[in-house]
Amino acid sequence: MIRIHAVTRRFGEVTALDGVSLEIEEGEFFALLGPSGCGKTTLLRVLAGFETPDSGTVTLDGQDLLGVPAHRRPVNLMFQSYALFPHMNVEKNIAYGLAREGLARAEIGERVAAVLATVGLTAHARRRPHQLSGGQRQRVALARAIVKRPRVLLLDEPLSALDKQVRAEMQLELKRLQHQVGITFLVVTHDQEEAMSLADRIAVLDRGRVQQVDTPVELYRHPRGRFVAGFVGANNVFSGRLLPSGGLDVPGVGVLPAPAGKAAGLVGVRPESIRLAAQGADAHLHGTVLDISYFGGSSRIAVTVPGLDRPVLLTVPGPATVTSGARVALSWDPESAVLIETTGDTP
Numbered sequence: 432m433i434r435i436h437a438v439t440r441r442f443g444e445v446t447a448l449d450g451v452s453l454e455i456e457e458g459e460f461f462a463l464l465g466p467s468g469c470g471k472t473t474l475l476r477v478l479a480g481f482e483t484p485d486s487g488t489v490t491l492d493g494q495d496l497l498g499v500p501a502h503r504r505p506v507n508l509m510f511q512s513y514a515l516f517p518h519m520n521v522e523k524n525i526a527y528g529l530a531r532e533g534l535a536r537a538e539i540g541e542r543v544a545a546v547l548a549t550v551g552l553t554a555h556a557r558r559r560p561h562q563l564s565g566g567q568r569q570r571v572a573l574a575r576a577i578v579k580r581p582r583v584l585l586l587d588e589p590l591s592a593l594d595k596q597v598r599a600e601m602q603l604e605l606k607r608l609q610h611q612v613g614i615t616f617l618v619v620t621h622d623q624e625e626a627m628s629l630a631d632r633i634a635v636l637d638r639g640r641v642q643q644v645d646t647p648v649e650l651y652r653h654p655r656g657r658f659v660a661g662f663v664g665a666n667n668v669f670s671g672r673l674l675p676s677g678g679l680d681v682p683g684v685g686v687l688p689a690p691a692g693k694a695a696g697l698v699g700v701r702p703e704s705i706r707l708a709a710q711g712a713d714a715h716l717h718g719t720v721l722d723i724s725y726f727g728g729s730s731r732i733a734v735t736v737p738g739l740d741r742p743v744l745l746t747v748p749g750p751a752t753v754t755s756g757a758r759v760a761l762s763w764d765p766e767s768a769v770l771i772e773t774t775g776d777t778p
């Protein structure tokens with residue numbers, strides 16, 4: 432198990448990591464998710480040994496890791512595929528690290544062959560990187576990292592260079608591989624969909640601080656704090672006061688469906704929980720359709736509501752039945768509204 436405790440790293444005025452504590456289990460697929468500049472790469476570099484924190488500790492199975500030089504750590508950083516050696520074929524690229532470790536030729540041959548089979552590139556062993564597709568190059572980069580049999584594999588935005596379809600394929604591939612090799616994977620990404628689809632657990636970082644660590648489902652269902660609520664999946668966040676009899680009283684808007692409570696705070700309602708309602712008794716909000724985005728299987732509708740500073744988003748299956756400029760009524764079940772953050776208790 433990796434235990435990161437109170438790790439802080441400053442660069443002049445910038446605090447890249449601000450008291451980060453995390454525990455990553457053996458064999459886990461763990462993601463660090465956050466916007467650009469939140470400190471993800473710095474944390475990865477600390478684990479890899481390319482960066483020393485100002486304070487804090489990192490242990491692997493109880494053993495200090497920070498005092499161990501980078502090349503002695505049982506941790507490997509997977510570089511982007513453009514870091515492959517262009518003049519070496521696939522096999523040689525993969526064998527390179529093992530040869531440097533001084534392993535016997537026979538063992539290198541066996542290990543390279545095994546890993547080539549694992550990533551499905553046996554038939555391409557003699558090709559050079561420029562003779563491969565982006566996805567295949569990414570597999571070589573992966574093979575090169577896992578052939579060294581690290582305990583922990585660090586991946587920095589591993590799929591960002593790939594186009595959408597290849598990316599989806601590689602996500603499946605990465606998960607399958609991680610399962611097969613049983614190595615702990617720690618992936619860094621700013622793409623929440625990627626983190627959700629890959630990881631067993633996700634740590635959301637903002638400005639050098641861990642905001643929440645949870646499974647993808649929990650992060651989506653019960654985001655804690657405004658940042659996570661807005662960053663992980665689309666969300667509608669309403670600010671108001673929960674009423675003991677049920678509902679959220681939003682100043683200037685009215686009482687919106689929400690469970691009973693006593694706190695003033697922020698409540699989130701996911702776009703797929705909101706439906707178009709008939710005007711009248713069962714409608715809770717009224718507004719004007721601002722924009723419609725069609726995604727094939729579903730559509731996202733943005734509705735401007737007087738009194739709210741951001742449009743309300745809702746998702747409907749298939750093409751939308753309304754058009755821009757239409758007046759619509761919106762509704763949702765109280766149970767689908769979750770308290771994200773309290774801003775004070777009502778006396």
Ligand SMILES: Nc1ncnc2c1ncn2[C@@H]1O[C@H](COP(=O)(O)OP(=O)(O)OP(=O)(O)O)[C@@H](O)[C@H]1O
Pocket residue numbers: 442445446447465466467468469470471472473474621
């Ligand atoms: N060597 C450095 N010198 C000065 N500032 C740095 C250095 N490395 C990182 N920083 C700063 O620390 C902060 C965190 O950087 P980091 O690269 O960890 O972010 P990130 O979340 O990985 O972002 P991105 O997704 O853009 O790579 C940023 O403000 C960055 O400018």
